[in-house]
Amino acid sequence: MSTTTTAPGTVSPAETLSIAVIGAGGKMGTRVSDNLARTAHDVRYAENGAAGRERVLAAGRELATTGDAVDGADVVILAVPDLALQAVSAEVVPLLKPGAILLTLDPAAAYAGLLTRSDSVVQAVAHPCHPSIFLQRTTPEEYADTFGGIAAPQDAIAAVESDDPADRARVEDVVRAIYAPVVDVHFVTVKQLAQLEPTLVETIACMIGGLLKEALHETVHTMGVPEAAARSILLGHTQVALANSLRGDNPFSEACLIAMDYGRATIVKDDWKRVFQDDELDKNLAAMLHLDAIVREER
Numbered sequence: 248m249s250t251t252t253t254a255p256g257t258v259s260p261a262e263t264l265s266i267a268v269i270g271a272g273g274k275m276g277t278r279v280s281d282n283l284a285r286t287a288h289d290v291r292y293a294e295n296g297a298a299g300r301e302r303v304l305a306a307g308r309e310l311a312t313t314g315d316a317v318d319g320a321d322v323v324i325l326a327v328p329d330l331a332l333q334a335v336s337a338e339v340v341p342l343l344k345p346g347a348i349l350l351t352l353d354p355a356a357a358y359a360g361l362l363t364r365s366d367s368v369v370q371a372v373a374h375p376c377h378p379s380i381f382l383q384r385t386t387p388e389e390y391a392d393t394f395g396g397i398a399a400p401q402d403a404i405a406a407v408e409s410d411d412p413a414d415r416a417r418v419e420d421v422v423r424a425i426y427a428p429v430v431d432v433h434f435v436t437v438k439q440l441a442q443l444e445p446t447l448v449e450t451i452a453c454m455i456g457g458l459l460k461e462a463l464h465e466t467v468h469t470m471g472v473p474e475a476a477a478r479s480i481l482l483g484h485t486q487v488a489l490a491n492s493l494r495g496d497n498p499f500s501e502a503c504l505i506a507m508d509y510g511r512a513t514i515v516k517d518d519w520k521r522v523f524q525d526d527e528l529d530k531n532l533a534a535m536l537h538l539d540a541i542v543r544e545e546r
Contacts, residue, residue: 264417265289267316267323269335271308272299275352276326278396279425280308286424291316314342322348322421329536332356336363343368348417354406355532358441369409372437373422374444376402380489400428404444406437442523445531450522459485 266283270276271292276299283290284306292308293316294300303310317323317339327335332351340349345367354372356362362370378399384390388398395401403426407418415434423429435443463481467474490496499507521527533539 262420263287263289264321264421265291265319266421267291267293267320269293269313269316269323269325269339270299270327272296272302273326273328277302277306279324279326280306282396282425282427284308285427288424291320313339317342319344320347322350322417324350324352324425326352329353329355333361340365340368348414350418350421354437354440354444355535357437359532359536359538361536369407369414371405371407371418372440373403373405373418373426374440375426376404380486381494396426398428400430401426402431402433403429404433404435404440406435406440408437441528441532445535446522446528450531
């Protein structure tokens, strides 16, 4: 696996592909389109929403109908909300040429079995890791890019439902382009990607981020601690907590370990690891996708 970082403005694809971006004027669609516009790929942009269409045109890009955009495309990127993927894939998949790759940007709908499938179309999913909190940043642009896809390098995760190395290479090429600058692309299964997103990073990591915000609010507005002091000590100690826990930079003090045990016993449920079980993942995704239940093939 290559670990060469692809810098914005210097994307050099292994081959020139015909790529359709469906939902090109949305939040992710705009990010994807901005990066693809820097490549040598033949990119077509489709967008149904009025505001999204205005954004595509304002960026100086031509709009195509969905049918025209996907006609003959090597890769079709569905940059639409999760709740729209079922309907959009049902419209798009029958139009794709044999061997085309259908790329979605989140694993929920793919794992839940909501996407229209075809034996002649390769399904793939790719999701950005976002720049690491431990990333060594050197420019103001890198410091400002906390989401990724602009200046700060990040990794990406991808799943490809194909055993053909050429399909995997094409997906990696496109993933490196849409999430550039990319250091590495890690390949997993669709189920493993669903275990990463949402379980690991949304159900757990983002929830903890929300909990930290609530704790800061409680400290300031209930306990009366000056906000500047509370925010400063929280942000600094959050980095120390992650560095010590995830990298082993420094050992926690004995007193800190006692406080950590108290916090764990007081706040965290004993059976919290059940969120990694398949049935819990199914319930989580069903709630996210507003489904009564997950209907998926066994993988």
